[in-house]
Amino acid sequence: MRFDSSMYSVLLHMALGGAICLFTMYILLSISPLGIEMILFNLGCFGLVAFSESVNALSLFLLGTTYLPSGFLGGLYTGYKIKENLRIILVIPALIGVLGLIALRFFTGYINLSSFNFQNEVFIPFLGGVIGVFLGGYAMNWETEEAESSEAIELDPSQIKS
Amino acid sequence: MSFGLKNLMRRTLFRMRLPIAIFIILILVLLGASSVIFYTIFTTHVHGDYFRLETTYLDVDFPKNWVAYPWEEKNSTGDKYGVMLGSPTLRASMFIVVYDEMATKTYLRQNNLTDAFSATVFESKRLYNWTLQENVNATLCFVENGTVLMSGYVGNFSTLIIKGGYVDDDGTPYNWTWTFMSFVGSRVFQVAYHGVGEDYYQSVDSFRFVLNSTRIK
Numbered sequence: 028m029r030f031d032s033s034m035y036s037v038l039l040h041m042a043l044g045g046a047i048c049l050f051t052m053y054i055l056l057s058i059s060p061l062g063i064e065m066i067l068f069n070l071g072c073f074g075l076v077a078f079s080e081s082v083n084a085l086s087l088f089l090l091g092t093t094y095l096p097s098g099f100l101g102g103l104y105t106g107y108k109i110k111e112n113l114r115i116i117l118v119i120p121a122l123i124g125v126l127g128l129i130a131l132r133f134f135t136g137y138i139n140l141s142s143f144n145f146q147n148e149v150f151i152p153f154l155g156g157v158i159g160v161f162l163g164g165y166a167m168n169w170e171t172e173e174a175e176s177s178e179a180i181e182l183d184p185s186q187i188k189s
Numbered sequence: 190m191s192f193g194l195k196n197l198m199r200r201t202l203f204r205m206r207l208p209i210a211i212f213i214i215l216i217l218v219l220l221g222a223s224s225v226i227f228y229t230i231f232t233t234h235v236h237g238d239y240f241r242l243e244t245t246y247l248d249v250d251f252p253k254n255w256v257a258y259p260w261e262e263k264n265s266t267g268d269k270y271g272v273m274l275g276s277p278t279l280r281a282s283m284f285i286v287v288y289d290e291m292a293t294k295t296y297l298r299q300n301n302l303t304d305a306f307s308a309t310v311f312e313s314k315r316l317y318n319w320t321l322q323e324n325v326n327a328t329l330c331f332v333e334n335g336t337v338l339m340s341g342y343v344g345n346f347s348t349l350i351i352k353g354g355y356v357d358d359d360g361t362p363y364n365w366t367w368t369f370m371s372f373v374g375s376r377v378f379q380v381a382y383h384g385v386g387e388d389y390y391q392s393v394d395s396f397r398f399v400l401n402s403t404r405i406k
Contacts, residue, residue, distance in 0.1 A: 028296055053385070057249055064352075067227075068254065068277065071253055071254050072231055072240075072253050072254065073242045073253070073254045073255065073256065073277060074251060074252070074253050074254060074255050074256070075227055075231060075234075075240070076229050076256075077240070077242055077251075077257035077259065078240075079257065080226065080229075080230050081226075081227065083226055084223045084224075084226035084227045084230070085223070087219050087220075087222050087223040087226070088219070088220065088223040090219050091215070091216045091218075091219030091220045091223065092216070092220070095212070095215060095216060095219070096216070099212055111224060121359070158215070159212070161208075162208040162209075162211055162215075163208070163214045165208045166206050166208035166209045166212070169206040169207065170209060178302050181257075
């Protein structure tokens with residue numbers, strides 16, 4: 028019974044981490060493109076977005092300002108609540124966030140299957156989400172791991188004496 | 190956990206936990222790379238105060254702060270290539286469309302057109318009929334007709350005002366000024382620019398510059 032409740036708690040926190048990741052992605056995805064447009068307009072070179080090469084620049088901009096921070100926030104929550112098996116567990120919030128975003132954008136009409144761009148719609152969000160979640164999750168557990176390792180070092184001399 | 194990984198997980202960078210430092214560095218690197226790409230695009234395409242957009246069928250210079258959207262329409266009845274240009278702050282924009290030979294034949298046959306003048310009149314009427322759906326009281330006034338040089342080709346143009354032709358979100362009607370230009374040869378080349386109220390007159394010099402800089406390939 029206790030195993031079940033802890034398992035339930037882990038699943039709940041993974042889902043919440045994924046939801047945070049998804050929500051942040053969705054919000055930032057509506058703000059970041061406006062931000063870059065505003066920057067370009069104020070710099071007097073809004074026309075740069077007309078050129079096909081700007082797609083790559085915009086993808087990198089979104090990776091840095093939307094997908095990576097969103098994954099990081101989801102990872103911070105998951106890492107704060109869950110302390111074990113992070114290497115496996117942290118993949119789940121990233122997947123929930125990215126797959127949720129793809130589904131949300133598809134059903135709201137932002138993704139058109141006839142002009143589907145795998146790099147921009149799947150690869151970049153997935154890359155940013157996974158890296159962000161892992162960085163956030165491990166950032167939350169960094170000091171804990173340090174404390175555990177220092178305790179382990181203290182035990183070693185006593186074992187040698189005996 | 191191995192000693193190597195434990196040792197790694199105690200590391201800091203710039204007095205920050207390593208993942209946080211990596212996160213910040215990654216963001217800075219990505220934003221830097223994005224800026225470098227934008228700067229490269231800028232230096233590649235800038236020509237004085239204008240950007241030069243080069244597409245399959247036409248080259249066009251446009252003001253640096255304008256929106257430009259090139260598009261292609263390919264199907265079994267021929268290919269059409271176009272560019273939409275406009276100022277993001279004014280209700281005015283410009284369309285340049287080039288038909289390939291097959292699309293030219295289809296366009297002329299389907300609409301019973303024979304020359305540039307008939308194409309210009311046809312497009313003007315089509316626009317007027319469309320505006321009537323928004324405002325049944327809109328009236329069409331032809332202001333000027335004549336010939337114009339379009340990328341070395343002599344075409345026909347008509348400037349017209351549709352009184353009350355543009356209705357904004359509040360339901361207020363405005364006069365809508367359009368200029369249509371057509372050249373009909375082995376290919377059709379059409380230019381249209383328009384503006385709502387005074388926005389047309391504020392943009393017309395830029396439209397003429399864009400038209401004079403356009404080169405059909």
